[in-house]
Amino acid sequence: MAESFEKGRFIKNGFKTSIIGIPNSGKSSLLNALLGYKRAIVTKISGTTTDTIEEKINFSGISFIFTDTAGIKTDAKNPIEKEGIVRAIDFIKTSDILIWVMDYSKKPCKNEKEVEAQIKKHFAAKKTQLIKVFNKSDLKHERPTEKGTMAISCKTGSGIEQLKKLIVKRQETLFSDQSSAIITSMRHYQALNNSLVEIKLFQKLIKNKNFRLELAAEHLKSALNELSDILGETNSEELLSNIFSKFCVGK
Ligand SMILES: Nc1nc2c(ncn2[C@@H]2O[C@H](COP(=O)(O)OP(=O)(O)OP(=O)(O)O)[C@@H](O)[C@H]2O)c(=O)[nH]1
Numbered sequence: 001m002a003e004s005f006e007k008g009r010f011i012k013n014g015f016k017t018s019i020i021g022i023p024n025s026g027k028s029s030l031l032n033a034l035l036g037y038k039r040a041i042v043t044k045i046s047g048t049t050t051d052t053i054e055e056k057i058n059f060s061g062i063s064f065i066f067t068d069t070a071g072i073k074t075d076a077k078n079p080i081e082k083e084g085i086v087r088a089i090d091f092i093k094t095s096d097i098l099i100w101v102m103d104y105s106k107k108p109c110k111n112e113k114e115v116e117a118q119i120k121k122h123f124a125a126k127k128t129q130l131i132k133v134f135n136k137s138d139l140k141h142e143r144p145t146e147k148g149t150m151a152i153s154c155k156t157g158s159g160i161e162q163l164k165k166l167i168v169k170r171q172e173t174l175f176s177d178q179s180s181a182i183i184t185s186m187r188h189y190q191a192l193n194n195s196l197v198e199i200k201l202f203q204k205l206i207k208n209k210n211f212r213l214e215l216a217a218e219h220l221k222s223a224l225n226e227l228s229d230i231l232g233e234t235n236s237e238e239l240l241s242n243i244f245s246k247f248c249v250g251k
């Protein structure tokens with residue numbers, strides 16, 4: 001159950017899903033297409049988005065926090081653009097899901113290599129999922145199809161529903177092996193872990209030939225006490241002092 005906490009975090013807060021790519025590839029258009037309304041400004045001017053734009057949405061009961069980011073490029077001079085790129089790279093580091101938007105109607109360029117390098121650099125350490133899309137599929141293709149890359153068009157809407165389905169399906173598989181409850185509260189997570197520590201101490205102790213029964217019983221009692229926290233059996237005095245010691249609660 002303690003291990004399910006990570007999954008619980010996704011249920012409670014949503015999957016952090018970022019849209020990244022070079023300028024003008026259609027990232028803001030994709031955010032708008034996924035949301036179903038014109039949240040971000042779209043223009044043909046490269047570098048339109050400078051700040052990150054975040055929006056929460058539910059697909060098939062699963063929450064996602066989508067973030068549109070500034071286009072990544074190597075030769076940004078404008079300080080606003082530069083800061084936007086720093087932020088975009090931060091999102092590569094911290095997202096659960098990355099949607100990498102490339103322009104199907106343009107050949108790969110050096111900025112795209114930079115995006116690839118940034119993904120590679122920050123990818124391995126995390127369990128981030130990468131979804132690659134070729135946008136502007138309504139225009140003449142300037143690159144070969146790529147296995148595992150979806151062709152979409154934010155202009156015509158082609159491929160958008162399939163992309164949504166793919167994003168949802170990948171997350172559903174995360175929960176499919178979950179037969180029982182998922183932990184969503186930090187307090188419950190801590191109680192489960194504390195209980196586990198006591199159980200491990202108990203297991204270690206009883207491996208000794210002449211272990212002391214009262215010590216073993218003490219560990220089991222502590223383990224149970226931690227669980228009663230979750231079951232609501234703890235007396236309220238204890239719970240209140242715990243809450244007051246951890247949070248800044250006003251009068
Ligand atoms: N033909 C066609 N044009 C598209 C498509 N998607 C986006 N565009 C156009 O491409 C241009 C750039 O789109 P944006 O969504 O602003 O691109 P962006 O990646 O957010 O750009 P930056 O914010 O500058 O990084 C706009 O003129 C869009 O109308 C598409 O699927 N087909």
Ligand SMILES: [Mg+2]
Nearest residue numbers: 027028048049
């Ligand atoms: Mg944009």
